[in-house]
Amino acid sequence: MSLQVNGSEIISLNPNAYVLDILYFMRRNNIRRIVISDSNKVIGVFTIDNAIRQILENKLEVKVSEIKLKKPVFVKNNNIKEIVNTMLSLNSDFVIYNNKYIITEKDVVRNFNWNLVKEKVSEISREAIIVEPFTKISTCIEIMLRNSIRHLPVVNGIPLGIVSARDIAYSYDIISLNSRVENIMNVNLVSVEEDNYVKDAVKLMIERNIGSVIVKTSVKRKVKIFTNRDLIRLIHNYVL
Secondary structure, three states: OOOOOOOOOOOOEOOOEHHHHHHHHHHHHHOOEEEEOOEEEEEEEEEEEHHHHHHHHHOOOEEHOOOOOOOOEOOOOEEEHHHHHHHHHHHOOOOEEEOOOOEEEEHHHHHHHHHHHOOOOHOOOOOOOOEOOOEEEHHHHHHHHOOOEEEEEEEEEEEEEEEEEEHHHHHOOOOOOEEEHHHHEOOOEEOOOOOHHHHHHHHHHHOOOOOEEOOOOOOOOOEEEEEEEHHHHHHHHHHH
C-alpha cells in the first residue's frame, strides 16, 4: 500500500521552557505533544504522559530540560507502511518525518481507507480498566501511567463518562490531585455495539474528533473500549 500520510508541521519549544508554559501551550493549541528543539535539533518530545506525570509529582515549575522526555522517533518517508511499522515496533504514537512534520496515530487513522476493513468492533475491542466517580485524580494518573493507557471509563453500575490523560493535563490549573474524577470527566460518551463494523465506528470517531470509543456490553460494570492504538494494530494487518 503506497498511501502517504502528511501529518502536521512541527510546533516546537526550547528546553528552557517551563512545564507550566508547555501545559498552557498544549491546551491553547489543543495538542497532545510538543517537540523540544535546541538550535533546530530535535532533542525530545514532551507528551501527554510527561504532562500527567509532572502533575502527579507536583513538578510544574521546572524547566523541560530537567525531565526525561520521550525520545524522538524518525521515519525516512511518510509511507503508511513504514509509519505503522515504526509506531508499533518502537511503541510510539507519533513519528517525525523530514525533521519538519509530526505524524500521529490520529493522522494515520484519518488517512486510511476504512472501506477496505471488514472486521467488527468485537474483534478489536478489549475490556477497559474502569474507575468510579469518586476516584481521585492522583489515582487515575497512577493507573494510566502504570498500565500505559490514556482513557478510563468512569462507571457506577453503568458508564457515566470517560476521563482522558488530556482532560487531566488541560485541567492542570483548576483541579488538585485530591479532586474527584467526576469533576472533569467527559459525560458525552460515544459508544457503539460489539457487532458494529469497525469502519462505521471509525467514521464516528472522526466526526466527533475523539481517540477512543466505549463498546456496550450486556454485563454490568463490564466496559469494553478501543482506541487509536487498536486501530493502528488493525491497519498493520492491511499494510504488511
